[in-house]
Amino acid sequence: MPEFTNPTTFPAFHELPSSTSSAPAADNWFLLAQIKENMTITKTTLVVRDRAGVDFAVTFDDGDHRGLPSNGNEPLRFRKGHTLVVPRATRTDREGEGKKAVVRVPAGQSGGVRVVPGGLEQVLELGQVLAAGEEGVAKKKCAACGEAEEDDGKPLLRCTGCGAAAYCSKACQVRGWSELGHKSNCKVVKSIREIWP
Ligand SMILES: [Zn+2]
Ligand SMILES: [Zn+2]
CATH class of the missing domain: 2.40.50.140 (Nucleic acid-binding proteins)
Incomplete structure (x- = not known):
């Protein structure tokens, strides 16, 4: 990236x-x-x-x-x-x-x-987040509550849309999608990851 x-x-x-x-x-x-x-x-x-x-x-x-x-x-x-x-x-x-x-x-x-x-601003911002490995999966942290994935615990749930955002629970995924705005970012994240895998 x-x-x-x-x-x-x-x-x-x-x-x-x-x-x-x-x-x-x-x-x-x-x-x-x-x-x-x-x-x-x-x-x-x-x-x-x-x-x-x-x-x-x-x-x-x-x-x-x-x-x-x-x-x-x-x-x-x-x-x-x-x-x-x-x-x-x-x-x-x-x-x-x-x-x-x-x-x-x-x-x-x-x-x-x-x-x-x-939009361009959104692309630059999300591109930066992805490049820094700050979005969910790479950091092994819930994108909504920030809870870290435990080594021996169950793995984080991954957003099936973009494959990047990760959540500790279904409730956090729902909150991330609506309240925290992943709904508007998901397609952009997916597209960025496809262009620059
Ligand atoms: Zn969480
Ligand atoms: Zn997503």
């Missing part, structure tokens, strides 16, 4: 390498940006916002108005408010006055793109 506070692994838009530069900043990096609008007319075009609060466009050379870029067999769903993940994203400067730079996903590379079903 990568370090979500690392600006080299998760660069903001202005920190992305230029598409014309030959030396990438790191072996692997991911652009994280919250989807603001789907502007697709012919080519898939999204307006997104990065962690620095900068808005820009992401365009896909794959797909057209009939077919969104697909990841494997499933079409990507670009929901407003969800977080786009583009591995090895680069910035393309466009010729002409007033034309803003964009992130262009070249043909054949949309397969690596993912969408996490949560």
Whole structure:
């Protein structure tokens, strides 16, 4: 699991390498940006916002108005408010006055793109929690009451949705789901764990 506070692994838009530069900043990096609008007319075009609060466009050379870029067999769903993940994203400067730079996903590379079903802030926060091993299972502590798993006791119950959150009892699981907000985090945690196993 990568370090979500690392600006080299998760660069903001202005920190992305230029598409014309030959030396990438790191072996692997991911652009994280919250989807603001789907502007697709012919080519898939999204307006997104990065962690620095900068808005820009992401365009896909794959797909057209009939077919969104697909990841494997499933079409990507670009929901407003969800977080786009583009591995090895680069910035393309466009010729002409007033034309803003964009992130262009070249043909054949949309397969690596993912969408996490949560906002950017939530993704960064939960990513950090997961990277630190603070969520349930890794820490062997109940995510609701904080009680530690005993070596010879019964194992903690694991959330079947995300596989990360763990609880000492059914009652704590129910409390964790509703009162403590795991309901809104579970899908995001699951998605983060799938992208960065
Ligand atoms: Zn508990
Ligand atoms: Zn869960």
